[in-house]
Amino acid sequence: MDAGLLAQYVMNGLMLGMMYALVAVGFTLFFGVLDVIKFSHGDVLTVGAFAALATYVGLRMLGLNSSWFELVVMLVVATLAMAFLGMVIARYLVMPLRSAPALNTLLITLMLGTVLRESVRLFYPQGANPKPFPALLPRASIDLGEFNLRLDNVLMLTAGVLVIVGIQYLLNRTKLGLAIRAVAQDEETARTMGINFTAIVLVTFALGSGLAAFAGVMNGLYYNEINFGIGLYLGVVGFSAAIIGGLGSIYGAILGGFLFAGLQTIGTVMLPFASAYKDVFAFAVVIAIMAWRPTGLIREKISERV
Amino acid sequence: MAEKGHTTVWPGIAGLAIATGYLIAMLGAEKQNLIIILLAAGIVAVLAAGWLGLLETVSASFVEHEDALAACAIGAACAVAAVFHDNHFVLLLVITVLLYSVATLGLNVQFGYAGVLNFAGASFFGIGAYTSAVLSAYTSVPHLLVLLIGGLLAAFAGSLLLLPVLRTRGHYAAVVTIAFALLFKTFLEVNDVLGGPQGMQVKGMRILGWSFNDNIEIGKILLSFYMNYFVLSLLLLVGAFVLVRRLERSWIGLNLDALRLDETAAGCFGLDIVRWKITAFLIGNFLIGIAGALFGIVGGFVAPNNYTFADSLILVSILLLGGIGNPWGLMVATIIVVVLPEKLQTIQEYRFLLYALMVIAVLLFRPEGLLPRPVRRYFPGWRP
Amino acid sequence: MSALLEAHGLSKHFGGVQALDGLDLAVTANEILGLIGPNGSGKTTFFNVITGIYNADAGRVMFDGADVTNASARAIYQAGISRTFQRSRLSLPLSIFDNIMIGNHKRLKQGLWFNLAKRRDFKREFERSYADARALVEVFEPGLAGRMFEPVAGLPMIDRRRIEICRALISAPKLLLLDEPSAGMTHDETAELMNDILLVRKRNKDLTIIIVEHEMGVIERITDRCVVLNFGRKIAEGPYRSVAADAQVQEAYLGAA
Numbered sequence: 001m002d003a004g005l006l007a008q009y010v011m012n013g014l015m016l017g018m019m020y021a022l023v024a025v026g027f028t029l030f031f032g033v034l035d036v037i038k039f040s041h042g043d044v045l046t047v048g049a050f051a052a053l054a055t056y057v058g059l060r061m062l063g064l065n066s067s068w069f070e071l072v073v074m075l076v077v078a079t080l081a082m083a084f085l086g087m088v089i090a091r092y093l094v095m096p097l098r099s100a101p102a103l104n105t106l107l108i109t110l111m112l113g114t115v116l117r118e119s120v121r122l123f124y125p126q127g128a129n130p131k132p133f134p135a136l137l138p139r140a141s142i143d144l145g146e147f148n149l150r151l152d153n154v155l156m157l158t159a160g161v162l163v164i165v166g167i168q169y170l171l172n173r174t175k176l177g178l179a180i181r182a183v184a185q186d187e188e189t190a191r192t193m194g195i196n197f198t199a200i201v202l203v204t205f206a207l208g209s210g211l212a213a214f215a216g217v218m219n220g221l222y223y224n225e226i227n228f229g230i231g232l233y234l235g236v237v238g239f240s241a242a243i244i245g246g247l248g249s250i251y252g253a254i255l256g257g258f259l260f261a262g263l264q265t266i267g268t269v270m271l272p273f274a275s276a277y278k279d280v281f282a283f284a285v286v287i288a289i290m291a292w293r294p295t296g297l298i299r300e301k302i303s304e305r306v
Numbered sequence: 307m308a309e310k311g312h313t314t315v316w317p318g319i320a321g322l323a324i325a326t327g328y329l330i331a332m333l334g335a336e337k338q339n340l341i342i343i344l345l346a347a348g349i350v351a352v353l354a355a356g357w358l359g360l361l362e363t364v365s366a367s368f369v370e371h372e373d374a375l376a377a378c379a380i381g382a383a384c385a386v387a388a389v390f391h392d393n394h395f396v397l398l399l400v401i402t403v404l405l406y407s408v409a410t411l412g413l414n415v416q417f418g419y420a421g422v423l424n425f426a427g428a429s430f431f432g433i434g435a436y437t438s439a440v441l442s443a444y445t446s447v448p449h450l451l452v453l454l455i456g457g458l459l460a461a462f463a464g465s466l467l468l469l470p471v472l473r474t475r476g477h478y479a480a481v482v483t484i485a486f487a488l489l490f491k492t493f494l495e496v497n498d499v500l501g502g503p504q505g506m507q508v509k510g511m512r513i514l515g516w517s518f519n520d521n522i523e524i525g526k527i528l529l530s531f532y533m534n535y536f537v538l539s540l541l542l543l544v545g546a547f548v549l550v551r552r553l554e555r556s557w558i559g560l561n562l563d564a565l566r567l568d569e570t571a572a573g574c575f576g577l578d579i580v581r582w583k584i585t586a587f588l589i590g591n592f593l594i595g596i597a598g599a600l601f602g603i604v605g606g607f608v609a610p611n612n613y614t615f616a617d618s619l620i621l622v623s624i625l626l627l628g629g630i631g632n633p634w635g636l637m638v639a640t641i642i643v644v645v646l647p648e649k650l651q652t653i654q655e656y657r658f659l660l661y662a663l664m665v666i667a668v669l670l671f672r673p674e675g676l677l678p679r680p681v682r683r684y685f686p687g688w689r690p
Numbered sequence: 691m692s693a694l695l696e697a698h699g700l701s702k703h704f705g706g707v708q709a710l711d712g713l714d715l716a717v718t719a720n721e722i723l724g725l726i727g728p729n730g731s732g733k734t735t736f737f738n739v740i741t742g743i744y745n746a747d748a749g750r751v752m753f754d755g756a757d758v759t760n761a762s763a764r765a766i767y768q769a770g771i772s773r774t775f776q777r778s779r780l781s782l783p784l785s786i787f788d789n790i791m792i793g794n795h796k797r798l799k800q801g802l803w804f805n806l807a808k809r810r811d812f813k814r815e816f817e818r819s820y821a822d823a824r825a826l827v828e829v830f831e832p833g834l835a836g837r838m839f840e841p842v843a844g845l846p847m848i849d850r851r852r853i854e855i856c857r858a859l860i861s862a863p864k865l866l867l868l869d870e871p872s873a874g875m876t877h878d879e880t881a882e883l884m885n886d887i888l889l890v891r892k893r894n895k896d897l898t899i900i901i902v903e904h905e906m907g908v909i910e911r912i913t914d915r916c917v918v919l920n921f922g923r924k925i926a927e928g929p930y931r932s933v934a935a936d937a938q939v940q941e942a943y944l945g946a947a
Contacts, residue, residue, distance in 0.1 A: 122656065243477075574741055
């Protein structure tokens with residue numbers, strides 16, 4: 001294989017890995033704070049992407065045509081809207097079920113995911129069909145030998161890295177992050193230290209959901225298209241990535257995301273005739289990893305008092 | 307339990323009779339207005355009955371006299387079939403209810419008893435269906451054997467999927483089965499051998515020369531050919547029901563409950579967690595596979611679009627709506643979930659959304675479901 | 691009198707915490723041994739390591755002559771060790787009978803064919819088990835004996851503890867581990883419970899008991915001997931009187947004078 005093709009694969013892998021990592025980090029945040037698996041996370045991503053699209057359509061109708069402006073507004077609207085949605089979900093669906101078996105939370109968020117997905121399909125105009133997503137980033141590209149390096153990809157990768165670094169900074173260097181980590185470690189102690197548990201949970205959910213919106217917009221920009229099912233797929237991949245990285249560890253989530261993308265790339269290279277099987281390959285490896293290291297590559301935090 | 311006083315079998319019979327009559331009316335109604343009126347009346351009646359405590363009485367009657375009432379239920383099913391003996395559409399609907407009930411009984415063993423999550427129920431159903439299609443198209447394996455093989459293949463596929471993650475936590479099984487559900491459809495679509503996105507035809511059943519796809523004439527009465535399948539499906543459901551009932555009312559059922567409710571403690575009392583999880587999952591998938599295999603033959607064709615993740619969630623919804631662990635609740639929920647969108651054509655398109663919303667409501671306000679699972683009675687009616 | 695259970699140099703750490711630190715402990719057959727010590731001294735961890743819930747980092751455990759170090763929980767149960775839990779672990783939706791039968795696992799036939807097909811034989815085993823369970827429950831609380839098919843969720847704490855003990859006893863274990871059985875009970879309830887345990891002991895001469903307790907009155911009354919733990923190691927051993935008077939023990943509980 002020539003260098004140009006290899007570089008292309010690497011680029012693809014990085015982009016996918018970034019998106020998976022963003023989703024996986026969301027899962028990890030929710031699990032860390034409330035010990036819940038929020039299966040609707042992927043579908044929040046979908047809603048976020050569609051919210052951005054709707055914003056774009058709205059802006060166009062108002063005659064505002066500046067790409068950068070549109071992009072910024074779309075991001076802001078989508079992120080804030082999804083942050084709000086995340087808080088509503090936490091407040092009305094997840095927190096009331098805290099005393100019920102964990103299974104119920106899993107089920108309710110799974111069903112919620114369906115509600116979100118079906119709502120987009122049924123109520124967004126032509127929602128059942130894939131919708132074109134505007135290409136708002138500069139289309140310039142540089143040729144490095146055989147490889148065509150696209151500026152928009154670089155921008156997105158950089159943005160993704162910045163967001164992840166930002167999250168890390170927030171969690172490790174700010175008071176809010178400290179509160180979140182405290183709650184994630186031990187709810188009762190955190191409460192006795194004066195931390196407002198409910199507020200922290202809501203903020204964490206808002207954070208994770210905003211992250212999903214960002215990932216959704218990125219997804220739309222990368223593929224120039226969105227459809228109502230992308231969230232489901234990304235959710236499954238993101239969740240698997242979070243598991244193999246080790247639920248509860250942000251680094252693990254990032255690692256898992258890129259690992260999965262890497263597996264998919266290897267799968268595509270090995271089976272060029274049937275690219276549909278790349279996913280089968282990737283998931284098969286993921287299942288093998290789950291069997292080998294049930295606590296994930298970085299330990300999942302399980303604490304059960306016997 | 308402190309003997310609250312005997313309930314006779316009559317409340318159960320009354321409840322069954324009323325429900326059967328209602329079902330016949332609903333199945334026979336054609337005009338959308340009439341259907342909506344019937345639906346509203348039904349909801350009001352159930353709510354009133356619940357408020358008056360009548361539902362509890364009927365429930366208690368079923369618990370005490372389950373064998374007798376089960377026999378009556380079989381009679382009721384036959385009555386429904388008899389009323390619609392020449393109506394292809396209604397009979398097909400009834401068969402769908404019967405076979406979906408078998409599948410959800412299987413899911414119940416996995417989920418309701420053993421607590422093993424399976425979000426790929428429709429995929430295993432599909433494995434059974436495609437087995438029928440492939441075997442009847444390319445081989446001359448006797449059709450009853452085809453059903454059996456469909457069940458076994460579904461069980462085998464399930465074990466491949468689940469064995470690696472059995473020692474891990476519940477959400478691993480969840481993500482593994484969801485991934486499988488998503489990939490299965492894609493797998494079917496890209497494989498032209500299996501008919502690709504269009505699917506495959508499935509030949510009609512023949513047992514000992516009797517063709518199931520010919521209408522039957524008895525004197526002046528014409529019976530739809532679906533009657534053949536109705537009888538077979540009913541037999542399958544009865545068999546599945548007896549199997550699942552006995553399973554629950556045995557030490558095995560107890561083992562499954564124990565490991566679902568507290569794995570650590572169960573291990574301390576000698577339970578082989580892995581063995582029983584596998585057993586439950588295999589039995590469950592076997593039932594799902596057989597139901598799928600028969601359903602493929604009844605429908606006459608199989609296509610990837612019928613076995614999606616959304617369909618798997620419908621099966622899970624039935625379980626949650628009806629009352630996890632209660633086979634009777636399960637069958638009532640199956641009737642509701644299958645019949646309603648067929649009669650109320652307007653909600654067909656919205657059914658995934660609707661059922662998801664209903665399940666959310668149930669989980670928030672009545673997690674036990676429509677008919678909560680009663681305490682285990684190893685031999686109904688037995689007194690020390 | 692031979693040692694039924696022996697632990698040699700048992701160690702277990704969790705992250706930075708050394709829960710068991712080279713613990714040596716022996717229990718002779720038929721005795722009632724009290725295991726006491728301040729919070730966090732390793733008592734429950736000891737139980738958890740013995741019963742196979744955690745693996746020891748170092749050391750050996752011998753039971754009835756066999757090496758059971760790091761044996762699985764199932765193997766420990768089969769060998770004849772049964773336990774209750776500090777935090778009540780009954781299956782709440784299940785009936786009293788069901789909960790007790792969970793403890794009876796090794797005496798019940800578990801074959802698929804037996805359970806599904808041979809219903810008459812199964813019924814006989816069921817009726818026999820019912821009689822056994824009922825008899826056991828009657829020792830502790832005759833009022834419950836007629837309510838064997840009520841869900842446990844509706845019972846008060848003391849009855850739940852009794853059921854838990856019945857669950858541990860139904861399989862006729864050689865060694866019974868009781869983890870704070872009196873937690874959450876009043877004085878009178880505790881006294882009643884202890885009487886019942888002694889009664890069971892009288893009927894079942896082969897039973898050896900290790901009891902973890904914070905209520906010293908209980909320990910004083912029913913144990914033959916005590917072992918005191920602190921920071922995962924044994925600091926005193928002997929009859930309650932002598933152990934209570936031990937300076938090191940007092941310091942462990944109350945702090946340096």
